[in-house]
Amino acid sequence: MAAVTPKTLLVGQSGGPSCAINATLAGVIHAASESEKVERILGTFHGIEGVLKDNTIDLTGFSDLEKLTATPAMALGSCRFKLPADQDDPIYEKILNRLDEWNVGWFLYIGGNDSMDTVSKLAAYFEKVRRQHPEKQVPTVFGLPKTIDNDLPGCDHTPGYGSAARYLSVTMQELIRDTAIYALPSVTIVEIMGRNAGWLTLAAGLPRFMGGCKPDIVAIPEVPFDEDAFLDRIRMLQKEEHTIIVAVSEGLRDKNGDYVGSSSKSGAVDVFGHAYLSGVGKYLEHLVKHKIGCKVRSIELNLMQRCSAHLASRTDLEESFAVGAYGTRQALEGVTGKMAVIRRSEENGGYKAVYDCEEIEKCANQELLVPEKWFNLEDKTVQKEICDYILPLIKGEAKHFTDDYGNYDYINWLQYSNAEGGR
Amino acid sequence: MAAVTPKTLLVGQSGGPSCAINATLAGVIHAASESEKVERILGTFHGIEGVLKDNTIDLTGFSDLEKLTATPAMALGSCRFKLPADQDDPIYEKILNRLDEWNVGWFLYIGGNDSMDTVSKLAAYFEKVRRQHPEKQVPTVFGLPKTIDNDLPGCDHTPGYGSAARYLSVTMQELIRDTAIYALPSVTIVEIMGRNAGWLTLAAGLPRFMGGCKPDIVAIPEVPFDEDAFLDRIRMLQKEEHTIIVAVSEGLRDKNGDYVGSSSKSGAVDVFGHAYLSGVGKYLEHLVKHKIGCKVRSIELNLMQRCSAHLASRTDLEESFAVGAYGTRQALEGVTGKMAVIRRSEENGGYKAVYDCEEIEKCANQELLVPEKWFNLEDKTVQKEICDYILPLIKGEAKHFTDDYGNYDYINWLQYSNAEGGR
Numbered sequence: 001m002a003a004v005t006p007k008t009l010l011v012g013q014s015g016g017p018s019c020a021i022n023a024t025l026a027g028v029i030h031a032a033s034e035s036e037k038v039e040r041i042l043g044t045f046h047g048i049e050g051v052l053k054d055n056t057i058d059l060t061g062f063s064d065l066e067k068l069t070a071t072p073a074m075a076l077g078s079c080r081f082k083l084p085a086d087q088d089d090p091i092y093e094k095i096l097n098r099l100d101e102w103n104v105g106w107f108l109y110i111g112g113n114d115s116m117d118t119v120s121k122l123a124a125y126f127e128k129v130r131r132q133h134p135e136k137q138v139p140t141v142f143g144l145p146k147t148i149d150n151d152l153p154g155c156d157h158t159p160g161y162g163s164a165a166r167y168l169s170v171t172m173q174e175l176i177r178d179t180a181i182y183a184l185p186s187v188t189i190v191e192i193m194g195r196n197a198g199w200l201t202l203a204a205g206l207p208r209f210m211g212g213c214k215p216d217i218v219a220i221p222e223v224p225f226d227e228d229a230f231l232d233r234i235r236m237l238q239k240e241e242h243t244i245i246v247a248v249s250e251g252l253r254d255k256n257g258d259y260v261g262s263s264s265k266s267g268a269v270d271v272f273g274h275a276y277l278s279g280v281g282k283y284l285e286h287l288v289k290h291k292i293g294c295k296v297r298s299i300e301l302n303l304m305q306r307c308s309a310h311l312a313s314r315t316d317l318e319e320s321f322a323v324g325a326y327g328t329r330q331a332l333e334g335v336t337g338k339m340a341v342i343r344r345s346e347e348n349g350g351y352k353a354v355y356d357c358e359e360i361e362k363c364a365n366q367e368l369l370v371p372e373k374w375f376n377l378e379d380k381t382v383q384k385e386i387c388d389y390i391l392p393l394i395k396g397e398a399k400h401f402t403d404d405y406g407n408y409d410y411i412n413w414l415q416y417s418n419a420e421g422g423r
Numbered sequence: 424m425a426a427v428t429p430k431t432l433l434v435g436q437s438g439g440p441s442c443a444i445n446a447t448l449a450g451v452i453h454a455a456s457e458s459e460k461v462e463r464i465l466g467t468f469h470g471i472e473g474v475l476k477d478n479t480i481d482l483t484g485f486s487d488l489e490k491l492t493a494t495p496a497m498a499l500g501s502c503r504f505k506l507p508a509d510q511d512d513p514i515y516e517k518i519l520n521r522l523d524e525w526n527v528g529w530f531l532y533i534g535g536n537d538s539m540d541t542v543s544k545l546a547a548y549f550e551k552v553r554r555q556h557p558e559k560q561v562p563t564v565f566g567l568p569k570t571i572d573n574d575l576p577g578c579d580h581t582p583g584y585g586s587a588a589r590y591l592s593v594t595m596q597e598l599i600r601d602t603a604i605y606a607l608p609s610v611t612i613v614e615i616m617g618r619n620a621g622w623l624t625l626a627a628g629l630p631r632f633m634g635g636c637k638p639d640i641v642a643i644p645e646v647p648f649d650e651d652a653f654l655d656r657i658r659m660l661q662k663e664e665h666t667i668i669v670a671v672s673e674g675l676r677d678k679n680g681d682y683v684g685s686s687s688k689s690g691a692v693d694v695f696g697h698a699y700l701s702g703v704g705k706y707l708e709h710l711v712k713h714k715i716g717c718k719v720r721s722i723e724l725n726l727m728q729r730c731s732a733h734l735a736s737r738t739d740l741e742e743s744f745a746v747g748a749y750g751t752r753q754a755l756e757g758v759t760g761k762m763a764v765i766r767r768s769e770e771n772g773g774y775k776a777v778y779d780c781e782e783i784e785k786c787a788n789q790e791l792l793v794p795e796k797w798f799n800l801e802d803k804t805v806q807k808e809i810c811d812y813i814l815p816l817i818k819g820e821a822k823h824f825t826d827d828y829g830n831y832d833y834i835n836w837l838q839y840s841n842a843e844g845g846r
Contacts (some may be wrong), residue, residue: 017601046606073600080605168732170829177496179731179832182503183469197763210830242842302722307601311733312594395827400771404818406593406734407633410600417663419606419609 007105018160027324162316191281314396430528442584450747585739614704737819
C-alpha cells in the first residue's frame with residue numbers, strides 16, 4: 001500500500017441553524033486534528049456556496065473547541081442550495097475541480113434532510129467519476145446530521161433536538177406560571193416549529209406528560225386536527241379551570257391534509273391589499289376569540305426555540321460533538337455516501353448514545369414522523385414512553401461562554417466571509 | 424407608650440407578572456417574620472380581589488424564601504382591578520371592614536403604575552377614616568414597586584426590569600447569530616414590550632450600544648417614527664451588509680402620535696370578517712416586504728420577556744428582595760401612603776442601590792419615559808450612558824431551582840386559591 005499523501009479535509013454547514021451544529025463542527029475539527037492524514041482543515045462559508053464561490057476559512061490548528069461548541073447558530077454560515085438532478089450539469093464538474101484544486105480528500109457536510117440531498121447527489125456523482133476514471137483521486141463525501149426537527153430517518157434523535165426540547169420544556173413551564181396569575185378565563189395558544197413532525201411540540205408538552213395538567217392540549221401534525229372537537233375540549237376544560245394552554249405544531253393539518261387556517265391565508269388582506277399570511281397560532285387565537293369569546297392570545301416561539309444557546313442541553317452538545325468526530329473518522333477511513341447517526345442503547349437499563357452509519361439515500365429528503373403508538377396523547381402509558389424518550393436528551397446544562405452580564409464570547413468567523421453575510 | 428398588640432401583615436401582588444415580583448414578596452415575608460409586631464402573615468390571592476372575596480393564604484412561618492424568589496410570575500396571583508374614584512363607594516368600607524376582621528395592621532401591595540392607584544386610593548380613604556374616627560385602628564398601606572417596563576416615577580429603575588433586560592440582551596445576541604447565517608439580504612424585526620416607554624427596547628439594543636453594530640436600528644416610542652426614513656436607512660444599510668436586525672417597541676408612534684401600523688388595524692380583516700389586529704412588528708414586516716421586497720420576518724418576544732426566570736438577573740432579584748424588606752420595615756414603623764423606591768448611588772465610583780420612600784401620588788398612574796438626552800441613539804456618548812445605566816442592573820446569573828432536566832421546583836400556592844385560577 002502506497003504511503004498516504006496528506007490532504008485537506010473540507011467541512012461545511014447547511015440548512016437551518018441550531019444550538020448544536022457548531023458542536024458537531026468542533027467534533028469534526030477535533031477528529032481531523034488528531035489524524036495524520038489531514039494536512040489542512042478548510043471550512044467552506046455558506047455550505048456548498050462557499051465551494052462554488054471560493055469562500056473559505058483555514059481552520060487548521062484551531063483549538064478553542066469549547067467556545068465553538070457553545071457558539072449559537074452556524075459559525076461557517078449556511079445556505080439553502082439544491083443541486084440539480086442532472087449529473088451532467090456542469091456544476092458538478094466545477095465542484096469536483098474546486099475540491100481537486102484545494103487537494104480535498106474528505107468533504108464533511110453538516111445538515112438536515114435537504115442538506116443530505118446535497119451529500120447524496122455529490123456522493124453519486126463522485127462515485128460515477130470514480131468508476132469512469134479509476135486513476136482520478138476523488139474525495140469521500142460524508143453527511144453529519146443536524147436538525148432541531150428530529151425528523152431524520154435512521155436516527156434515534158438528531159443533534160440540536162435536545163437543546164430545542166430543553167428550551168421548549170423550560171419556556172412552557174414559565175408560560176404556565178405566567179398565564180396562571182389571573183382568575184379569569186383565558187386561552188393561550190403556543191405555536192411551535194414542525195411542518196410535518198410533532199417532535200418539538202411533544203417536548204413543549206413535557207410539563208403535562210410528566211404528570212402535570214398543562215399544557216392542557218397538545219396537537220401535532222401527525223394527528224388530524226378537528227376544530228369543533230378542539231373548541232368542545234376547551235369548553236369542557238373551562239368548566240374546571242380558568243387558564244387553558246395549548247401547544248400546537250405550526251404544521252397542524254385537518255382530516256383532508258390541509259393546513260389548519262390555510263383558508264385564512266386567502267381570506268385576510270393586509271393594509272397593502274396583499275394576502276395576510278397568518279400562522280396556525282394566530283388562526284386558532286381568532287377561532288377561540290370568535291367561537292368562545294374569552295381572553296385569548298397566541299405566542300410564536302419563532303427563532304428563539306432554535307437559537308437559545310443559553311438553554312442548550314449538555315447531553316445534546318456532547319453527542320453532537322461525538323457524532324461529528326465519529327463521522328469524520330469514518331470519512332477518513334474511506335467511507336463515502338453515508339450519514340452518521342445517533343442510536344440509543346438501553347442495554348444496562350440506562351440511556352446511552354451509540355454512533356453508526358446510515359446509507360445517505362435513507363436520510364435525504366425524507367422525514368421521520370412521531371410514531372403512531374404515541375398519537376393518543378391522553379393515555380398515561382404513552383405519556384411515559386414520551387418522557388422516557390425525551391428526558392435523556394435534554395439532560396444537563398451546557399457550559400456558557402457568557403460574562404457576568406450575559407454577553408457572549410463567541411466565535412465570529414463569518415466576519416471573514418467574502419459573502420459579507422455575517423457582519 | 425402602650426404595648427403594641429401583634430397584628431396581621433397582609434400582602435398582595437397586582438398587575439402584570441415579572442421574574443422578580445416573588446423576590447419582593449420573599450423580602451416582605453423576611454422582614455415581617457423578623458418583627459415582633461407581626462403575629463400573622465397573610466397573602467391575598469389575586470391582589471385586592473382576594474380581600475373582597477375572602478381568598479387568602481396564611482404564610483406565617485413560611486421560610487423557603489430562596490425558592491419563592493426563584494419562582495416565575497406571581498405566587499399569589501394577580502388582578503387588574505381599578506378601585507372607583509368615589510371614596511363613598513361602599514367597596515372602601517367593605518375592604519376596611521375585611522381588614523379589620525382579619526386584624527390587619529399593615530397592607531403591602533406589590534405592583535406597577537395601576538396597582539399604585541389602588542395603594543393611593545386606599546391610603547387616601549384610610550387617612551380620611553383616621554381623621555374622622557381617631558379612635559379606630561386603621562392599617563397602614565404601602566406600595567412596593569414592580570414592573571418590567573421600568574416606568575415608575577421616582578425609581579432609578581424598577582424591580583423586574585433587570586431580569587427582562589437580561590433576557591432581551593441575551594436573546595438579541597442569539598437572534599443576531601441566528602439571522603447572520605445566510606448570505607442573502609434579510610430584515611428581521613424584533614418587537615419588544617413598551618406601550619409608551621422604550622426602556623426594554625434599549626436593553627435589546629445593548630449588543631449595539633456596547634460597541635457592536637447590531638441591532639442595526641433601535642426604535643422607541645419616545646422618538647417619533649418616520650416610515651420613509653426607516654426604509655431609507657434599511658436601503659442604505661443593505662449596501663454594506665446582508666443581514667439587518669431592527670429592535671422596536673410595541674408602542675412606536677408617528678409624528679402625529681398615532682401608533683405605527685394603526686391604519687392596518689382597520690384595513691385588515693381575518694377569515695371571520697373581523698378586524699385583524701396586528702402588532703407593529705407584523706406591520707413593519709409587511710412594509711419592508713412590499714417596499715423593499717427582500718426576505719423579512721418579525722419576531723414578537725411576547726410573554727417570554729417577562730417570565731423567563733431562567734435568565735433572571737441576580738442583581739435584580741437581590742434588589743427586589745431588598746426593596747420588599749425595606750418597604751415592609753417602613754410600613755411596620757407606621758409609614759403609610761408611600762411607595763418604596765430604588766435609587767442609584769455612585770459615590771465611590773461603583774454602582775450601589777439605595778432604598779427610599781416616595782409619595783404614592785408621584786408614582787400612581789404615571790410613567791417615566793426614556794430621557795430626551797438619550798434620543799439620539801447613534802451618538803457614542805449617549806450609547807455609553809445607556810450601557811452605564813443598564814449594565815449594573817443585569818449583572819449576575821440568578822440561582823435556579825431546576826433539576827438536571829430543566830424542571831422547575833417552584834412555589835405553587837395558587838392551587839389553594841378558591842378562585843381556581845392557578846391550576
